[in-house]
Amino acid sequence: MVADKKRKRAEGHGKRSKATGATPKRQKSNAGKRVTRVDSLAWKSVEVPEMFDDAEGFYGLEEVEGVDIVRDGDTVKFVAAVAESDNAENDAEEFGGFDDAPEETGAASDQDSSPPSTKPAAPVTSDKKPKPQKKASKAQKKEKKEKKEGEKKEKLEGEKKGKKEGEKKKAAKVEPAEADPELETNVFAQAADLAEDEDVDMSQWAPLDLSQEMLSSIARLKFLKPSAIQIRAIPEAMNGHDVIGKAATGSGKTLAFGIPIVESWLAKRASNEVAEKRQPTALILSPTRELAHQIADHLKKLCAGLTTGPYICSVTGGLAVQKQQRQLEKADIVIGTPGRMWEVMSTGSSVLGALRGIDFLVVDEADRLLKDGQFKEAEDILKALDRTAPGEENDDDSDDEKPRHHRQTLVFSATFNKGLQQKLAGKARYNLLGGTESLEYLLQKLNFREEHPKFVDTNPVSQMAENLTEGLIQCGDLEKDLYLYAILLLQPSRRALVFTNSINTVRRLTPFLQHLNLPAFSLHSDMEQKARLRSIERFKSDNTSTETSTSTTTSSILIATDVAARGLDIPNIDLVIHYHVPRTADDYVHRSGRTARAASAGISILLCGPKEAVPTQRLIAKVHAAAAATTNTTSRAKKLALTTGVGVHTIDIDRRLVSHLRPRVVLAKKITETAIAKERGAREEDWLKNAAEDLGVELDADELAQAGAWKGKGSGKKLREKEAALVGKGEVKQWRWELRELLAKRVNTGVSEKYLGGVDVEGLLRGARGEFLGQVEGLGL
């Protein structure tokens, strides 16, 4: 039985668990079993498929075994082994966690969550099923590591001493901290593997004055030097200051706030404060669910190298709230989206009480928090955190009189509006009194501990990654599908991320590209959370789909709305395509920032209709102009902005070649749109039938045929849809067959023997067949 609990509860009705197999409970004795509450069952993380790299469980998804679901009149009951429910009751009192192994934990924090029925305060156990071979190799690795550590212990001691004596900058080689054997089974495989690696030179971190334990953890991640934002923001935060940090996308902002938080937790742990006061050290607010999970994963990876780490949990919508509430009770670092955070804070006074004592409040992607209706919840959270006693309301007008509290506030983004930036940098009057729903207003609400938070801006003039290449392709409004396909073929990439401005476009483009044998996945906010996470995991996995006969093209494509624009850190996205032009300059920065992250390079391409090209150029020129004017840059885009006022260079795509792709695209579009229209038609018909049933009237065939008929705005589209819905199965079959044939052939460019398609695209692009595209390196960017 796998959670999404609600659904699986229903599915599992009257069945035995998958572990014990077959017999329905009704036929068995109930001896040793007891009816129990659903949240007291021994839920445990769903095991992550091998192909996924999240070694800790599949986000919020849980499963439970050995539970029978029986129906009693109108209620459904859960029958579990007595030992389990007994423990559940004890557990409920102490809130030690009930799960076999929660998926949302930091390293040591899993201690709390071993199965209570076996070891209440047990050493940590892996939540994975035993894998004998792997375990054997892990044991060998451990032995090897211990030997290595033994040999180096003396050296390490020497270095520690050296550091104390003020030789920090010379403390070059940092060894992983000695592992606590009890905890070792709980750290990520990835971290354990990293620990095996050669010595890592960490001397460049020395000026940040981090603890030895932290340096060891960073060494495991193989981050040889801090990024610019880390160099500047970490010391400020560790010295107790409020920080507003601005740095380009992909420049390591997460650890810029993550490292000081974990350092603070380590200091508390050393003084036993962690054990005495069970309350979180930090609350991190994230604008999207995916980003919240990603931040949690990032911090867990950092903490995987610690002998004892903080308990890290994410609190986001779309996943079981009960479990998140349980985890919150023992959390040290909480990462939440405003909506779900406010839900749990406003319903559980103990959670709220504990959160009032946090040492750090982080607002990541602060400017985005103002959008998408999250502002209200963010504001409610801030107010609730500042209340001194439950029930006491903070009057908006009384902000000036709010007592300064002890917590530090850290605010990060790649984009702050220019006026605000100047104010923060002290170049304009520093008075954070903007209109409501502005970032200034939010900053005011944050109730900083200091009057002037430290403003750290590592890229005063540019928000874009240095190694990003940008381009624009102009095409007809109705030709975007064709050009999208052409780009994906001509500019093959490891991973491509396609941004659209509408959920319906995501729904249409995904099957459209799949019909063209491209491995496309969807991501938008109307998807179930489970499906959202799965899409990301599939996109992340390097497993190129077997359906892709043209697998020499892009190996994985995510079609997304702007829900994917902020913060998502997926390795090897080397191509971002703006199918719809971004609505704002900031959106352009963040979308494009999904590529060219850390030290890697990437390409961002805008698809513009005739009327879009000029305003889009202007928008992007705005992004680049300041940078071009003030920096001695080699970047093509910035030079362009400076010399021509044009934001981005236009890609000279081979139109003749593109036109040869048209027949494929036309067929794929027809197949896709027919399927969508039929589905929509069926839904409308169902809706009408249900409504008629409710009213107790009968509908005749004509009325049903009229279902969905529309006479107002958009009626032309409706009509086309209606026609598409009427296409017969035979015709669709014929189109599919034709498309298959076309995809199996190479595309004849009409000039000698130059072809695209089939299996040899890469060869063609690399010049195997000459000047086919005019360029052999993709689009010539």
Ligand SMILES: Nc1ncnc2c1ncn2[C@@H]1O[C@H](COP(=O)(O)OP(=O)(O)OP(=O)(O)O)[C@@H](O)[C@H]1O
């Ligand atoms: N010091 C470092 N050395 C090398 N890589 C690093 C370092 N710090 C962070 N990274 C890696 O860089 C990538 C980007 O980091 P992160 O997601 O924190 O960027 P960001 O600045 O928050 O980006 P965005 O603005 O898009 O949210 C991550 O994969 C992270 O693991």
